[in-house]
Amino acid sequence: MEKLTKKFNNAWELLKDDEQVKVFEFGEEYKTFMDNGKTERECTDEIIKYAKEAGYISLEDAIEKGTIKAGDKIYVQNKGKSVALFNIGSESIEKGMKIVGSHLDAPRLDLKAFPLYEDGGLAMLKTHYYGGIKKYQWVALPLALHGVIIKKDGEKLNIVIGEDENDPVLYITDLLPHLAKDQMDKKMGEGITGEGLNVLIGSIPLKGEKEDAVKLNVLKFLNNKYGIEEEDFTVAEIEIVPAGKSRDVGIDRSMIAAHGHDDRVCAFSSLKAVLEVENPKYTTVGLFVDKEEVGSMGNTGMESAFFENAVAELLHLQGVTSYLGLRRAMSNSKVLSGDVTAGFDPNFPDVLDKRNAAFIGKGVTLTKYTGSRGKSGSNDANAEFLAEIRKIFNENNVVWQVGELGKVDQGGGGTIAYILANKGAEVVDCGTPMLSMHAPIEIISKVDLYMTYKAYKAFYQAQ
Numbered sequence: 001m002e003k004l005t006k007k008f009n010n011a012w013e014l015l016k017d018d019e020q021v022k023v024f025e026f027g028e029e030y031k032t033f034m035d036n037g038k039t040e041r042e043c044t045d046e047i048i049k050y051a052k053e054a055g056y057i058s059l060e061d062a063i064e065k066g067t068i069k070a071g072d073k074i075y076v077q078n079k080g081k082s083v084a085l086f087n088i089g090s091e092s093i094e095k096g097m098k099i100v101g102s103h104l105d106a107p108r109l110d111l112k113a114f115p116l117y118e119d120g121g122l123a124m125l126k127t128h129y130y131g132g133i134k135k136y137q138w139v140a141l142p143l144a145l146h147g148v149i150i151k152k153d154g155e156k157l158n159i160v161i162g163e164d165e166n167d168p169v170l171y172i173t174d175l176l177p178h179l180a181k182d183q184m185d186k187k188m189g190e191g192i193t194g195e196g197l198n199v200l201i202g203s204i205p206l207k208g209e210k211e212d213a214v215k216l217n218v219l220k221f222l223n224n225k226y227g228i229e230e231e232d233f234t235v236a237e238i239e240i241v242p243a244g245k246s247r248d249v250g251i252d253r254s255m256i257a258a259h260g261h262d263d264r265v266c267a268f269s270s271l272k273a274v275l276e277v278e279n280p281k282y283t284t285v286g287l288f289v290d291k292e293e294v295g296s297m298g299n300t301g302m303e304s305a306f307f308e309n310a311v312a313e314l315l316h317l318q319g320v321t322s323y324l325g326l327r328r329a330m331s332n333s334k335v336l337s338g339d340v341t342a343g344f345d346p347n348f349p350d351v352l353d354k355r356n357a358a359f360i361g362k363g364v365t366l367t368k369y370t371g372s373r374g375k376s377g378s379n380d381a382n383a384e385f386l387a388e389i390r391k392i393f394n395e396n397n398v399v400w401q402v403g404e405l406g407k408v409d410q411g412g413g414g415t416i417a418y419i420l421a422n423k424g425a426e427v428v429d430c431g432t433p434m435l436s437m438h439a440p441i442e443i444i445s446k447v448d449l450y451m452t453y454k455a456y457k458a459f460y461q462a463q
C-alpha cells in the first residue's frame with residue numbers, strides 16, 4: 001500500500017552526483033548576487049546587467065524599433081527599483097504570459113529625513129524601520145549604509161559605506177547587562193524601541209567648534225568625500241543593512257547566511273531561469289518588484305500600474321491597442337508568486353503544523369494559501385492550477401513540498417500573489433523555505449535555492 005501514501009523527501013538524497021555539483025555552483029553565484037545587491041536599487045542594477053549580457057534590450061529601444069517579434073528579449077526598468085524581463089513568445093501576449101513575480105525589497109532601517117544629531121559627544125543618525133522587524137535584532141552588530149543622495153547641482157551619488165573590508169562600519173548600541181534590569185523586565189517587543197534605533201557614526205569633535213562639534217566633523221568628512229551637506233539628507237534615500245558578505249553555514253556548507261534572502265532568493269532563482277528560456281510559446285516574464293514588505297504600495301510596488309503599463313506597451317508593439325487586449329493578457333496569464341516561506345525550526349517547533357510545514361532541505365515550497373486567521377487576505381490558489389504545477393514539477397524532477405505560513409491562528413502574512421490574481425491570472429505561491437525570516441541575517445538551504453530555480457525553469461518551459 002506504500003504507493004498510496006505521500007512522503008516529502010530530503011532533496012539532497014535525491015540529487016545525482018553531478019547535480020550536487022550544480023547545487024554548490026549555483027550557491028556561489030547566488031552569494032555574489034547577494035553581495036552586489038543589498039538594496040532594491042542595487043538588485044535592479046544587477047538584474048539589468050544580467051539581462052543585457054543575455055541580449056535583452058530596453059523597452060525604450062524596442063519602442064524606437066517600433067515592433068517586436070517572437071524571441072525578442074526586452075527589459076522594462078521602473079524608477080531604478082523594480083524591473084520586468086520579457087522573453088516574447090510565438091503566441092501574442094494577449095494569449096497570456098508565464099510570470100514569476102518576486103520582490104527585491106527587504107526589511108531594514110531607513111534614515112529619517114533629517115537624521116544627523118549629536119548627543120553625549122557622539123554623532124548619531126535617526127532611523128525609521130522598513131517592514132516587519134524585531135527591533136532587538138538590529139543592535140550590537142556591524143552595519144553598512146547604502147543609498148542615493150542627490151546634490152543641489154543635481155548630481156546623483158550612490159553611496160556605500162561599510163562593505164569594503166577597509167571601510168569603517170556603523171553600529172547601534174545595546175545596554176550593558178549590568179544596567180539592563182528595567183530593560184530585561186520589559187516585553188521583548190519593547191526592550192528596544194523604534195526611536196532607540198539610532199546609528200553611531202562618529203565621535204571626534206571638529207577642532208575650534210563649541211557646539212555640535214562631533215556632528216560638524218561628520219559633516220566635514222561627508223563633504224570632503226562626497227561633496228554633500230546636511231540639507232542633502234532631506235532628499236536622500238539611505239538604507240542601513242548588516243555589513244559584510246553572505247557566508248556558508250554548516251560544516252557541510254549546505255546553507256547560506258545573508259541579508260535579504262526574503263525575497264532575493266526567489267528573485268535570483270527566477271532571473272537565472274528566465275534567462276535560460278529560449279523561444280517560448282507564451283511570453284515568459286521575470287517580474288521583480290519593490291515595496292512588498294510595506295504593502296506593495298507606491299509606484300514601484302505591485303499595486304502600481306507599472307507592470308500593466310509595460311504589458312500595454314508591448315501589446316502595442318504587437319499591434320494590439322485595445323484595452324480588452326490588455327485585460328486578456330492579464331487574465332490569461334499564469335503566475336508563480338515567488339516568495340519565501342517559513343521553514344520548520346527545531347528551536348521553535350510549536351508555531352507550525354508539522355504535517356503541513358515546509359522543511360529546510362526538502363525543496364521548493366508550494367503554498368496554496370497564506371493570510372491570517374480564516375485565510376484573511378489570501379490568494380487561495382485554484383485546485384486546477386495547483387494540479388497543473390504539480391504535473392510540471394513531477395515531470396521535471398523538481399523536489400517540492402507543501403508549506404503554510406504557520407499554524408491556524410498563530411499569525412500569518414501575505415505576498416504579491418493576490419494582486420495578480422485580482423487581474424484574473426492563475427497564481428500560486430511558490431518559493432524557498434527559510435529560517436530566521438526578516439532577521440538582519442537569514443538562512444536558506446542551497447538545495448532549496450537550486451530547486452526553486454529548477455521549479456521556475458520547468459514552469460517557464462512547459463508548453
Ligand code: MN
Pocket residue numbers: 103262263292339340
Ligand atoms: Mn517576501
Ligand code: MN
Pocket residue numbers: 262293438
Ligand atoms: Mn517578507
